[in-house]
Amino acid sequence: MKVLSKVAFASLLAASLGSGSALAADQQFVTIGTGGVTGVYYPTGGAICRLVNKGRKEHGVRCSVESTGGSVYNINTIRGGELDMGVAQSDWQYHAYNGSVKKSFIDAGPYKELRAVFSVHPEPISIVARKDANIKHISDLEGKRVNIGNAGSGTEATWNVVWNAMGKTNKDLKLAAQMKSSETPGALCDNKIDAFFWLVGNPAALNKEATTTCEANFVAVDGAAINKLVDKYPFYGTTVIPGGMYRGNPNDVPTFGVLATFVSSTATSADTIYAVVKSVFENFDAFKKLHPAFGHLTEKDMVTKGISAPIHEGAMRYYKERGWM
Numbered sequence: 579m580k581v582l583s584k585v586a587f588a589s590l591l592a593a594s595l596g597s598g599s600a601l602a603a604d605q606q607f608v609t610i611g612t613g614g615v616t617g618v619y620y621p622t623g624g625a626i627c628r629l630v631n632k633g634r635k636e637h638g639v640r641c642s643v644e645s646t647g648g649s650v651y652n653i654n655t656i657r658g659g660e661l662d663m664g665v666a667q668s669d670w671q672y673h674a675y676n677g678s679v680k681k682s683f684i685d686a687g688p689y690k691e692l693r694a695v696f697s698v699h700p701e702p703i704s705i706v707a708r709k710d711a712n713i714k715h716i717s718d719l720e721g722k723r724v725n726i727g728n729a730g731s732g733t734e735a736t737w738n739v740v741w742n743a744m745g746k747t748n749k750d751l752k753l754a755a756q757m758k759s760s761e762t763p764g765a766l767c768d769n770k771i772d773a774f775f776w777l778v779g780n781p782a783a784l785n786k787e788a789t790t791t792c793e794a795n796f797v798a799v800d801g802a803a804i805n806k807l808v809d810k811y812p813f814y815g816t817t818v819i820p821g822g823m824y825r826g827n828p829n830d831v832p833t834f835g836v837l838a839t840f841v842s843s844t845a846t847s848a849d850t851i852y853a854v855v856k857s858v859f860e861n862f863d864a865f866k867k868l869h870p871a872f873g874h875l876t877e878k879d880m881v882t883k884g885i886s887a888p889i890h891e892g893a894m895r896y897y898k899e900r901g902w903m
């Protein structure tokens with residue numbers, strides 16, 4: 579039996595219901611690229627889609643999420659036309675748009691069709707170490723077995739920037755592992771690695787998993803080299819991993835980070851993006867309740883902070899209607 583694609587099925591259904599039907603033939607199927615399932619990008623994509631799909635009878639946009647390798651993968655895959663939207667760190671939104679920073683984006687050149695939609699939660703650098711590895715500061719990672727992030731993650735790309743800014747290369751580690759994020763708590767607690775590095779919103783299910791499965795501590799990311807880096811770029815800011823959020827970590831741990839942002843490209847229509855942003859901001863209280871990392875979000879911050887690429891035309895239309903631009 580021939581299996582109809584979802585789009586073909588939708589248009590058949592629309593035809594059988596007549597053109598005035600809400601299930602119009604021009605129904606849009608859009609996919610959001612996220613990250614590992616125990617991170618915060620995946621539930622962020624899920625929260626956005628949930629609100630979009632609630633209104634799909636009115637606007638015809640049907641949204642789904644995909645678990646992916648993270649920021650750099652999402653941007654490159656939007657560029658390749660295989661994803662419509664994605665979540666990406668603010669530093670990689672900047673570097674993709676400007677074609678800056680070595681292998682990640684320079685080769686492909688500036689990605690001028692990249693569009694910012696809004697920013698979401700802060701993503702501090704989180705280094706979680708086995709207690710018995712005695713790692714208190716990022717510089718203690720030297721000579722250790724560290725998961726630096728899978729290829730295509732914003733995590734790995736930012737690791738290289740930070741570790742190089744400290745005058746080090748991966749040769750200074752005993753092991754530079756590249757497991758995907760969801761595998762790292764198991765590897766840590768099985769003593770296959772001493773620590774893992776990543777950028778993620780708090781609280782993250784994965785950080786909870788690591789700190790409740792075995793004895794693990796967060797590691798300070800501060801000092802002269804870090805201050806220099808944070809001062810140099812507008813998309814970095816100092817912050818803390820809040821004390822008491824994770825088992826065995828009662829005190830604030832200093833670190834720095836970026837913002838998670840929601841991006842798309844000029845290839846995704848203004849009407850689609852308009853429907854997406856409207857779904858989020860008309861249901862803003864519901865959105866904030868969909869993940870604890872969203873608790874402190876404000877509309878103003880989301881449309882002004884962490885934005886390096888031009889704002890998508892469809893998002894701008896909605897922000898102007900609300901008087902935000």
Ligand code: GLU
Nearest residue numbers: 613617618619648649732
């Ligand atoms: N910031 C991470 C990355 O791009 C992903 C974090 C998450 O999955 O929540 O690699």
